[in-house]
Amino acid sequence: MESQHIENIVIVGGGTAGWIAAAAMSKMLGAGVKITLIESDAIGTVGVGEATIPQIRRLNAVLGLDENEFVRETNGTFKLGIEFNNWGHLGESYLHTFGDAGINLASLHFHQYWLRSRAEGNPNGLWDYSLHHKAAYNHKFGRLDRVGNTSMTGLAYAFHFDAGLYARYLRKLAEASGVTRVEGKIVDVALAAETGFIDSVTLDRGETISGDLFVDCSGFRGLLIGDALGVGYQDWSKWLPCNGAVAVGCESTAPLLPYTKATAHDAGWQWRIPLQHRTGNGHVFCEEFTTEEAVTETLLANLDGAPISDPKRLRFTTGRRDKFWHKNCVSLGLASGFLEPLESTSIHLIQSNVSKLIELFPDKAFDASNEIEYNRQVGHEYELIRDFLILHYHRTDREDSEFWRYCKHMDVPESLTEKMALFEGNGLLYKDADDLFRESSWVQVMVGQGLMPKNFHAMANRLSSEQLSGFLNDVQRLIQRATKDLPTHQDFINAHCKADLQ
Numbered sequence: 359m360e361s362q363h364i365e366n367i368v369i370v371g372g373g374t375a376g377w378i379a380a381a382a383m384s385k386m387l388g389a390g391v392k393i394t395l396i397e398s399d400a401i402g403t404v405g406v407g408e409a410t411i412p413q414i415r416r417l418n419a420v421l422g423l424d425e426n427e428f429v430r431e432t433n434g435t436f437k438l439g440i441e442f443n444n445w446g447h448l449g450e451s452y453l454h455t456f457g458d459a460g461i462n463l464a465s466l467h468f469h470q471y472w473l474r475s476r477a478e479g480n481p482n483g484l485w486d487y488s489l490h491h492k493a494a495y496n497h498k499f500g501r502l503d504r505v506g507n508t509s510m511t512g513l514a515y516a517f518h519f520d521a522g523l524y525a526r527y528l529r530k531l532a533e534a535s536g537v538t539r540v541e542g543k544i545v546d547v548a549l550a551a552e553t554g555f556i557d558s559v560t561l562d563r564g565e566t567i568s569g570d571l572f573v574d575c576s577g578f579r580g581l582l583i584g585d586a587l588g589v590g591y592q593d594w595s596k597w598l599p600c601n602g603a604v605a606v607g608c609e610s611t612a613p614l615l616p617y618t619k620a621t622a623h624d625a626g627w628q629w630r631i632p633l634q635h636r637t638g639n640g641h642v643f644c645e646e647f648t649t650e651e652a653v654t655e656t657l658l659a660n661l662d663g664a665p666i667s668d669p670k671r672l673r674f675t676t677g678r679r680d681k682f683w684h685k686n687c688v689s690l691g692l693a694s695g696f697l698e699p700l701e702s703t704s705i706h707l708i709q710s711n712v713s714k715l716i717e718l719f720p721d722k723a724f725d726a727s728n729e730i731e732y733n734r735q736v737g738h739e740y741e742l743i744r745d746f747l748i749l750h751y752h753r754t755d756r757e758d759s760e761f762w763r764y765c766k767h768m769d770v771p772e773s774l775t776e777k778m779a780l781f782e783g784n785g786l787l788y789k790d791a792d793d794l795f796r797e798s799s800w801v802q803v804m805v806g807q808g809l810m811p812k813n814f815h816a817m818a819n820r821l822s823s824e825q826l827s828g829f830l831n832d833v834q835r836l837i838q839r840a841t842k843d844l845p846t847h848q849d850f851i852n853a854h855c856k857a858d859l860q
């Protein structure tokens with residue numbers, strides 16, 4: 359009897375999505391499945407996408423990567439969070455860190471104790487109780503799981519890296535696990551007449567490559583999922599209005615920061631990503647409110663060092679595919695949707711969706727239930743991230759430009775309105791089990807954007823005023839001591855993962 363197992367996977371595209379899929383699938387599915395990756399040097403990749411979130415460490419573990427080698431090979435640095443400047447209020451900043459502020463006590467979140475102390479006159483901000491904040495602004499970094507023998511968690515971190523070097527590094531891993539790379543431009547996609555499934559793709563030199571399962575990692579265009587299979591795209595621009603970016607690298611400047619910067623401008627925002635050999639910069643914007651020329655000028659005027667490349671222009675539409683999996687094709691990366699780079703979620707979505715695909719891996723019968731469940735899970739994940747991103751634009755006091763007036767007054771999804779109202783009452787959060795962003799992320803961004811709860815949870819009253827101030831002082835002492843013992847970010851890299859920059 360013919361095997362019903364998928365034996366032949368074709369990945370279309372060799373950007374970050376294609377090579378993550380190739381490396382993870384070859385590792386997880388083993389040698390019984392043939393994997394071919396097709397990419398076209400003539401078309402190239404998007405080549406941005408250099409900031410990540412801590413979940414990438416799970417992918418690294420699955421791939422069996424040595425973290426120091428990975429950072430060295432990609433000219434990488436460490437990331438403790440994102441500094442948001444001018445978002446909630448012009449002239450104000452906050453750091454969305456990857457860690458919790460303080461220590462949760464008796465099953466109540468730390469921010470509730472902080473809210474009570476504030477009501478009693480404590481002038482300290484939430485971040486005065488954050489280890490990540492203290493480490494980041496002292497330019498320090500270390501691998502710290504826990505603070506001493508206390509229940510305070512240590513440093514949660516992610517990476518900044520060179521996107522081109524990252525794809526090259528993953529390619530080496532994937533090819534070592536048996537993935538075959540084919541260079542060439544796909545000019546035709548053949549569908550089976552009866553089922554509409556993809557049979558094969560044809561390259562410009564005439565070669566035809568067939569497969570059981572096709573993974574579309576062809577970037578914004580969605581060569582298979584969109585062009586060949588006609589799956590539509592839900593446009594979310596009314597909530598996430600930015601639709602273009604200009605990116606440019608510049609010379610590095612000291613000190614080496616262990617965080618990304620996201621600085622809001624009149625009609626968008628600018629990223630700053632520190633790498634070992636250069637700083638990555640870009641200005642994301644909405645063309646309905648500005649021009650590419652004006653944005654390029656703002657970007658170049660706000661670099662820390664001299665530019666080292668010509669500005670690169672990118673266009674996109676925020677949103678998602680109507681279906682991520684259709685027939686025998688699963689889309690990943692930009693082919694499946696794009697929620698703009700504000701919280702560095704795209705690379706995470708690639709890895710998360712590859713692991714969902716492996717969990718729900720089909721056989722040649724392609725039972726519709728696998729496809730339905732995959733589309734449900736991925737769609738839900740997209741919506742949760744979407745709401746978190748909209749929060750940054752919508753909860754603002756800014757009315758100083760047409761763009762910010764639009765963002766402040768736009769209608770937002772009810773799911774977000776409800777979350778904001780719940781928090782504004784007495785600092786409560788409804789946590790969806792599938793939400794990528796933890797309570798502490800929602801708290802930091804809501805407070806950072808200026809959404810301050812009117813009251814706090816009654817349980818915070820269980821401590822006497824003396825106990826409360828003793829607890830808060832202890833937290834600060836622990837943070838002070840832990841930060842003092844950390845090396846600088848630069849010293850840590852020099853000692854463990856310095857890139858060969860010759």
Ligand SMILES: Cc1cc2nc3c(=O)[nH]c(=O)nc-3n(C[C@H](O)[C@H](O)[C@H](O)COP(=O)(O)OP(=O)(O)OC[C@H]3O[C@@H](n4cnc5c(N)ncnc54)[C@H](O)[C@@H]3O)c2cc1C
Nearest residue numbers: 371372373374375404407409544576577691692699704705
């Ligand atoms: C401005 C901007 C900033 C971003 N910043 C971040 C960030 O900080 N963090 C983050 O996580 N993500 C970020 N992203 C997203 C990130 O860049 C992408 O998720 C990531 O690069 C994956 O892209 P991809 O592989 O899906 O597509 P691409 O990089 O576009 O790769 C597409 C591949 O398909 C191939 N291809 C296309 N057509 C054909 C054809 N006809 N024949 C053969 N091959 C073909 C191409 O050659 C290429 O190899 C950012 C995106 C943008 C636009």
